[in-house]
Amino acid sequence: MKIELRDAAERIQAANNIVVAAHINPDGDAVGSSLALLLILRAMGKNARALLDDDIPPNFTILPHINDIEHPVELSETEIQADLLVVLDTQPDRIGSVSKMVKAPILNIDHHITNEGKNVSWLFLNANAAATCEIIFDLIEFLPVALNEDIAHCLYAGIATDTGFFNYANTRPSTLRAAAVLIEAGVKPNVIAEEMERKSLADFKGLCEALKTMEFFYEGKVAGLFINEAVAHLVDSTEGFIDQIRVIDGVEIAFVLTCRSEDIYRVSMRSRTVDVSKIARNLGGGGHIRAAGCTLRKPFDEAKECLLKAIGEAVKDID
Ligand code: AMP
Ligand code: MN
Ligand code: MN
Numbered sequence: 512m513k514i515e516l517r518d519a520a521e522r523i524q525a526a527n528n529i530v531v532a533a534h535i536n537p538d539g540d541a542v543g544s545s546l547a548l549l550l551i552l553r554a555m556g557k558n559a560r561a562l563l564d565d566d567i568p569p570n571f572t573i574l575p576h577i578n579d580i581e582h583p584v585e586l587s588e589t590e591i592q593a594d595l596l597v598v599l600d601t602q603p604d605r606i607g608s609v610s611k612m613v614k615a616p617i618l619n620i621d622h623h624i625t626n627e628g629k630n631v632s633w634l635f636l637n638a639n640a641a642a643t644c645e646i647i648f649d650l651i652e653f654l655p656v657a658l659n660e661d662i663a664h665c666l667y668a669g670i671a672t673d674t675g676f677f678n679y680a681n682t683r684p685s686t687l688r689a690a691a692v693l694i695e696a697g698v699k700p701n702v703i704a705e706e707m708e709r710k711s712l713a714d715f716k717g718l719c720e721a722l723k724t725m726e727f728f729y730e731g732k733v734a735g736l737f738i739n740e741a742v743a744h745l746v747d748s749t750e751g752f753i754d755q756i757r758v759i760d761g762v763e764i765a766f767v768l769t770c771r772s773e774d775i776y777r778v779s780m781r782s783r784t785v786d787v788s789k790i791a792r793n794l795g796g797g798g799h800i801r802a803a804g805c806t807l808r809k810p811f812d813e814a815k816e817c818l819l820k821a822i823g824e825a826v827k828d829i830d
Contacts, residue, residue: 512633516646519635520653522618523552526595531561532609533643534601536777538750539707542571542580543669544599544620544643547662549579551647554656560591564607568748573706574668575661583608590614600643602626602797620646625788625797638799641681644669648689663696668703675754676704680801710751717746721767722755728819731761732826737815738769749779757781763826768815776807776814785825794821 514522523529531548533541545561552559561580571577593615596603602625603610603617616632622643628634640646644666651658670690674682677690694700710718717738724737734756738749749769757765764787767779778796780787780803787803794817796805807814 513628514633514635516635516637516650517653519618519620519633520650522595522633523557523597523654524555526593527558528593529557529559529595529597530591530593530609530613530615531559531597531599532606532613533563533599534605535563535565535607537563537565537567537571538600539571539672540642540644540669541600542567542574542577543665543667543672544647546574546576546580547644547647547665547669548597548599550576550659550662550665551651551654551656554659554662555654560593562591562609562612564609568750569711570707570709570748570750571668573702574665583612586612588612598631599647602628603630620650622646622799623788623797624799625792625803639681639683641679641683641686642670642673644673645686645689648693658692658696660697663693663698664703667693667698667700668707671700671703672707681799708751711747714746714748717742717749718752718755720745721749721752725756727762729823729826732763732829733819733822734759734762734765735819736767737811738767739811740770740772743770753779753781757783763829764822766818766822768811768818770811771806774808774810776809776811777804778807778814778818779804780822785829787825790821790825794818 531545533545549561563580564583591613596613596615596617598619619631619634622640624638648666720742721736721738753767764782769777771777782801786800788798791798791803791805794805
């Protein structure tokens, strides 16, 4: 059921044992929104835990209380009792094993236009919000809790990364107003930016390897990188690789095809105007108009062909 933000706050107030989760392969918004909500819930006196079924990229380790995020693989319990599971920044089919561990009504808070609200009790969706962190910022208004410096850091990190540091089309006046309030609460934008943009040497070398694989398709309207298993093992994260090629003159859609394991490939797409969320949705994934992704369970050649066919349909009418 779709609900308003005020109702989402009521659902939270009514629960005592709350688990917070976000998507696998977590980005700044997934980590920032989970951590911010965890801190908010604790400030409200709730018994709250945050569970992420994946490693957290090292860039986010500067966030306050980052070590309070728990990982299912490290837990001895197989089932966690809760009266509410809050799923952030994704639909609940992308939270990995957390969905098996926590059997509770789901409150889903998200900004992905492709979220259809399947298998959730309540969905608050604002596809205009630049980040789930922007929604959590708005949610504070409806909760008996005050913004503090720790919460502000987490929210700012999510908003800054999901907007490409306020560069992307999802940056709205309200996004910048929220950022201003977060800076007033103590966030240092340069400190967050430096940490988020930091790359390990291994990741940088991985990027160099990945760039050697660059191919153009459809008269240069599409550019792609291919990260094989060896390079994928070399790096901690491929975050940002796609940004190197999406800026090339004439490129409408940029993609990165990354090997996760044998016959499993993750697709990242970015576009200038084309709606890549539709392409991703047709391939079993989702996302936003200009940034979307999916996972293809096929051998490399088939994955590449299937992706290029879908992308080709989308760019065929562009001059
Ligand atoms: P990424 O390229 O990983 O940065 O993802 C771009 C956007 O698409 C993000 O908002 C992701 O949450 C979303 N996305 C990526 N993969 C999937 C997927 N398999 N299903 C749904 N959304 C996805
Ligand atoms: Mn995300
Ligand atoms: Mn997000």
